[in-house]
Amino acid sequence: MSHEILQPAGWPRPSGYSNGIATAGLQIFVSGQIGWDARQQFAGDGIAAQVRQALANIVAVLASARARPEHLVRLTWYVTSRDEYYAAIEEIGAAYREIIGRHFPAMSVVVVAGLLEPRAKVEIEATAVI
Numbered sequence: 001m002s003h004e005i006l007q008p009a010g011w012p013r014p015s016g017y018s019n020g021i022a023t024a025g026l027q028i029f030v031s032g033q034i035g036w037d038a039r040q041q042f043a044g045d046g047i048a049a050q051v052r053q054a055l056a057n058i059v060a061v062l063a064s065a066r067a068r069p070e071h072l073v074r075l076t077w078y079v080t081s082r083d084e085y086y087a088a089i090e091e092i093g094a095a096y097r098e099i100i101g102r103h104f105p106a107m108s109v110v111v112v113a114g115l116l117e118p119r120a121k122v123e124i125e126a127t128a129v130i
Contacts, residue, residue: 003073003129016093017107021073023129028065030126032078033057034117047084047121048091054124055099062128069100071128077109078123085109085122 006020007013034057035050036042043053059069079085085092115123 014104016096017104020106023073026065026130028062028067028071028126028128028130030058030061030128032123032125033061034115034120034123036117036120042119045119045121046088047079047081048088048095050120050122051088051092051124052095052099054122055095058124058126059099062126065128065130067128067130070103071130072100072103072105072126073129074105074127075107076125077107078112078115078125079109080112080114080121082111085111 002023004022005018006022008019011019033054035044035053037053037057043049058072058075062068062071115121
């Protein structure tokens, strides 16, 4: 597996994500994962707990395709509160590093008015390439 991190000349290196990734191989598209487990029980009402569970869900889906977190090339996060996201950023970062590691694919974070599941505070879509 060879992913090439795309870093335009003169741009500052981003923290916690990549500007872009070039790769080739089997593509895996993971639908939006929220912070509940396989029994649809939420990990908690805080955004950090829900992020932790959503990331664990992504890793579980990847594993079913024999993929690992380092195969991730893109994550799109949808959060319902910018303020809550920033207030929990250290805990979110710790959960990310614990579950995904120090692999930082291309990422976007989008603030939305709400998610389909009313209790959900975050939904994360993933793309991986083996």
